Amino acid sequence: MATAVIDAPAAPPAPRMTSRQRLLLTLLLGSQFMLAVDFSILNIALPDIGNGLGFSLGNLQWISTAMMLPSAGFTLLFGRFADIAGRRKMLLVGMALLALGSLIGGLATTPEVLLAARVLQGLASALATPAALSLLTTSLPEGPLRDKALGLNGTLISAGFTVGAIFGGVLTDLLSWRWAFFINVPVAAAILLAAPRVIPESRGVRTKLDIPGAITVTGGLLALVYGVTTAGQQGWGDPTALLSLAVAAALLVAFWLVELKAEAPLAPVRVLKRQSVKWGNFAGLITFTMESSVIFLLTLYLQEVFGYSPLQTGLAFCGIGIASFIGGMVAPRAIGRFGNRNALAGGLLLQAIGTGALFLVGNGGAGSLVLMLAASSAGAFGHLNAIVGYMVTATSGLPDGEQGLATGLASMTQQVGITMGIPVLSSIATARIAATGSTLSGIHTALLVDAAIVLAGSAIAYAGLRRRH
Structure with a gap:
């Protein structure tokens, strides 16, 4: 007797981006990548800038801080502005400010002018970052497409910090630190020209400003x-x-x-109390604060212990950049398979393990270099999974009218984390160096503290996100 075979219904095809969505995504991610590069591109060039413009050694840190202060301070406010006035408009204003600040910085002849240029770049970041991110989240529906886009966004943000270090070393050694500013101008101009044709303006939310x-x-x-x-x-x-x-x-x-x-x-308490927003941003703060510190400590290690030049230091970060790229590609799949909670906590756990393994790096030699590259790359892979996990978690389940707020919070978390990590961990390293007279001992102590904080953050975020989002 023949048995009828009933075919199971075919699985729905995986959603695909339209050509217009891909072009829009390219522009938005390009702006995010360029802003991320700007945060790190001058770090390796700081001694050259100090010699060229007359900065004292103690004031060099303000070259970075002058950008970080307005970027962290105004991101939440400007994210809400974007909801009210239009996100594309805020993105374009940010790109125009970035081009202006970069041109002024490249032509600067005094410390005051350079710092003013960095303030303009910080304001540009506060305007453009939440606007671009909210345009991205509102242009794609929740699910695989948005997760993939946020994965690319996280990859390019993290890669931007690494590429910034590489570019900074290359440009400083081969041309001049001034080109670290000038390189922004044509890219910002291209985005200003293309964005009005590709990116639709968002509908403003009719509400009073708080x-x-x-x-x-x-x-x-x-x-x-x-x-x-x-x-x-x-x-x-x-x-x-x-x-x-x-x-x-x-x-x-x-x-x-x-x-x-x-x-x-400005930030409704009901939104701030959401588990996804609260614990997503907590995890984002941990991962950004601690990973930015790792890059700083490794820069110190390579230059002070290994005696590397700025160019060699920048090139040594290529492995971290590759691991970050792979992590960003894998993260959306991990979220789809394991859920936001597990992917986010697992990324932080791997970041903690990679950072803790750096404690085993010695005074030099091929073995120390290989271990440093392997451990830092593993940490960077976990870091990217954590970034994408927190971005997806912190922006999910909210209506379009609150995406500027959600992405403003996520961007603020990122900027504050990047800003706070280096001062906190560098003070720990400096105190240990002063006590022992050993640079390596100071770096080791700071790395252990870093790893312990990330490990605790992983456990707290996992417990806080009790439900799978």
Whole structure:
């Protein structure tokens, strides 16, 4: 007797991006990548800039801080501006400011002009980063396509920091540090010309701007970043640093109280209390704070222990860049298979293991270099999985009208983390170096602290995200 065979229904085809979506994604990711490059491209060139413009050794850090302060302080406010006034408009204003700041920085002849240029670049980042990210999330539906796009975004952000270090070394050695500024101008101009033709303007949200909330959160974030940076330079007992941190705490508490009663809050408390937003951003803060510190500590290790030049130091980070790229490609698949919670906590766990393994790196030699490259690459792979996990988690389940807020929060987390990590871990390394007289001992101590924090962050985020998002 013949048995009828009933075919199982075919699985629905995997969604594919349209050509217009791919072009839009290219422009948005290009802007994000360029801004990420700007955060690190000058780090290796700082001594040359100091010699060329007359910065004292103690003031070199302000070349980085001048960009980080406005970038971290204004991101949440400008993300909400993008919801109200239009995201494409904010992206274009940001790109125009970036081009202007880069041109001024490349032509600078005094420290004051250079720092003003870096402030403009920081404002450009605060404008463009949340606008580009919210345009990305609202242009693609939740699911595999958006996860893939956020994976690419995370990959390019992380790769941008690494490429910035490589570009900084190459441009400084072969041409001049000024080209680290000039290289932005034609790229920003290309985005300004193409974006109006490719990116549709978002519908503005009809709401009042929460002025008290804007003042308290922006002031609080500026005071926080300034206080942490000053403490990293002058010590954690410095009166200015302590005063700044106290002001930051007071203003951020005031912001929370304002948001509880505001008619049109800048960051509605109901959104801030969502598990996905709260724990996603917590994990993002941990991964960005600690990985930026690893790059700084490895730069110190390669130049002070190995005696590498800026160019050699930049090229040594190529392995981290490759691992970051692979991690960004794998992360969306990991999220699809294991869920946001497991992918995010697992990425942090691998980042902690890779960072902790750097403690075994010795005073030099081929073996130490191989171990450093392997461990840092493993950590970078985990870091990218954590980035994509936190981006997907922190922006999921919210309506389009609140995507500017969600992406503004995620971008603010990123900027604050990048800003705080280096001062905190460098102060730990400096204190240990002063106590032992050993640069390697200071680096080892800071790396162990880094790994312990990431490990704890992995466990806390996993427990906090009780449900699978």
